[in-house]
Amino acid sequence: MTQRRRTRKTVQSKRWLSRLQKVESPDVTFVSDTFPIVMKKARGMKVTDADGNRYLDFTACFGVSALGHGHPVVQRALRSQAAKLIHGMGDVHPTASKVLLLELLARITPFDEAKSVLSLSGGEAMEAALKTAMVVTGRHRFVSFSGGYHGLHFGPLALSDRQTFTRGFEPWLSDKNTVIPFPRTQLDQSAGCERLDGEFYLASHGLEHWDTVLEKLEDALRTKMVAGVVMEPLQGRGGERTWPSGFAAQVQKLAHKYGALLIYDEIYTGFGRTGTLFAYEHEGVVPDLLVLGKALGGGLPLSACVGDCLDAWGKSSGEARHTSTFLGHPLACAVGHAAVTEIIRRLPEFKNELSNIDLSFKLFLEAYKSKGLDTVQPVALRGRGFMRGLWFPAAPAGFAASLSEELLQLGYITLPSGPRGDVLSFTPPLIAKRREFDLVLGSVLQVLAK
Ligand SMILES: Cc1ncc(COP(=O)(O)O)c(C=O)c1O
Numbered sequence: 014m015t016q017r018r019r020t021r022k023t024v025q026s027k028r029w030l031s032r033l034q035k036v037e038s039p040d041v042t043f044v045s046d047t048f049p050i051v052m053k054k055a056r057g058m059k060v061t062d063a064d065g066n067r068y069l070d071f072t073a074c075f076g077v078s079a080l081g082h083g084h085p086v087v088q089r090a091l092r093s094q095a096a097k098l099i100h101g102m103g104d105v106h107p108t109a110s111k112v113l114l115l116e117l118l119a120r121i122t123p124f125d126e127a128k129s130v131l132s133l134s135g136g137e138a139m140e141a142a143l144k145t146a147m148v149v150t151g152r153h154r155f156v157s158f159s160g161g162y163h164g165l166h167f168g169p170l171a172l173s174d175r176q177t178f179t180r181g182f183e184p185w186l187s188d189k190n191t192v193i194p195f196p197r198t199q200l201d202q203s204a205g206c207e208r209l210d211g212e213f214y215l216a217s218h219g220l221e222h223w224d225t226v227l228e229k230l231e232d233a234l235r236t237k238m239v240a241g242v243v244m245e246p247l248q249g250r251g252g253e254r255t256w257p258s259g260f261a262a263q264v265q266k267l268a269h270k271y272g273a274l275l276i277y278d279e280i281y282t283g284f285g286r287t288g289t290l291f292a293y294e295h296e297g298v299v300p301d302l303l304v305l306g307k308a309l310g311g312g313l314p315l316s317a318c319v320g321d322c323l324d325a326w327g328k329s330s331g332e333a334r335h336t337s338t339f340l341g342h343p344l345a346c347a348v349g350h351a352a353v354t355e356i357i358r359r360l361p362e363f364k365n366e367l368s369n370i371d372l373s374f375k376l377f378l379e380a381y382k383s384k385g386l387d388t389v390q391p392v393a394l395r396g397r398g399f400m401r402g403l404w405f406p407a408a409p410a411g412f413a414a415s416l417s418e419e420l421l422q423l424g425y426i427t428l429p430s431g432p433r434g435d436v437l438s439f440t441p442p443l444i445a446k447r448r449e450f451d452l453v454l455g456s457v458l459q460v461l462a463k
Contacts, residue, residue: 025063026051055082073442079308081442087311090351103340104333111341123299124321135280135306136164138316143168146241149325154238155190160251191233194221234271241274246292249281252431253395253402261298280306288398311352313345369447377454402436413437
């Protein structure tokens with residue numbers, strides 16, 4: 014595995030960051046002496062910062078740039094639509110690009126008669142899903158899972174158990190949702206984790222046995238006040254966490270038994286991220302509502318709540334009950350349509366590389382062990398497809414954030430994930446190849462061996 018060392022110039026980035034700090038709310042961008050970079054341009058997986066330093070992007074910028082940055086299909090759609098009409102009229106005079114995007118969503122989602130509500134961000138689409146579940150069931154409470162992330166608008170914020178996000182807003186959020194623990198999962202590949210006592214995982218990571226979790230779910234559902242159970246089919250910001258096989262089917266069975274909807278937040282996992290077009294396909298559990306975002310817009314802000322129960326809203330009387338100024342934005346719909354069509358066309362090719370990427374992780378874990386690093390810092394591989402995480406379960410909170418900062422110095426953009434910040438996450442554009450993974454994983458070894 015190749016490793017690189019470099020000295021970065023930071024003069025321009027520092028200048029921009031100092032200007033930013035004077036004008037942006039201080040609780041938005043985290044700034045330290047070595048973090049972040051100021052991005053200037055990008056192509057494929059390559060990002061260049063304001064000082065001309067180059068990086069490989071292992072985030073796809075929050076999973077959005079699935080085809081890689083600046084993809085020609087996206088550029089063409091952008092130019093063509095921009096020349097015709099940039100902004101339309103949300104829920105009043107629709108555009109052809111909105112109709113085409115809605116038709117595409119109806120074709121590729123698993124519903125017989127799919128209808129959608131479009132929005133701009135993931136959080137907004139989640140709001141639409143929560144409202145839809147309330148309209149369909151006539152109920153007003155929700156159940157979500159610990160570690161889930163569904164956005165920071167008030168609706169999805171109520172689903173969160175992370176105080177980092179809810180602090181200061183508790184009175185607004187209280188009594189709307191029950192958060193239940195995440196079930197314990199068998200780790201598929203690990204280096205050193207087998208030495209850790211099983212109870213360690215349960216206690217320090219808030220994990221509980223499958224049966225206990227389902228009991229808690231049933232207790233909440235029994236009140237008959239729950240409109241929907243919300244889950245990501247693979248937790249993204251929760252640390253690339255997969256559910257134990259068969260668990261989602263049990264959740265769905267219980268939700269339906271008590272008249273609640275199953276809402277899948279596929280904002281992160283959708284559009285090839287986990288190796289299938291949608292992540293629900295892995296377990297074959299079809300939700301009642303599918304919430305999409307991120308890669309959907311091909312880089313422009315676009316999200317959707319899709320299902321076959323949206324007729325419950327009734328017909329608009331002229332004042333839509335749920336809309337916004339930019340709903341169905343023509344530019345975002347045209348670019349999203351082009352990007353999603355291209356992702357679907359190239360998905361088999363992207364999938365082909367996954368066995369090579371698996372090999373890269375396998376070799377990493379072997380090298381990790383052979384260097385004796387597993388005795389110092391056990392590591393486990395999580396996630397699937399192009400959504401992977403290296404979990405350091407015995408590390409102090411924030412461990413992956415420091416690792417990610419060090420990797421930035423070496424030319425790799427990564428993100429930490431997990432409620433404790435102990436997962437180093439890799440969600441690159443789907444064009445990523447084994448050679449890029451070899452490079453970044455070689456550098457992870459280099460940093461940890463220090
Ligand atoms: C699974 C999931 N749901 C919802 C959201 C919120 O999306 P947005 O930041 O676009 O509001 C995110 C964002 O990371 C996410 O990962």
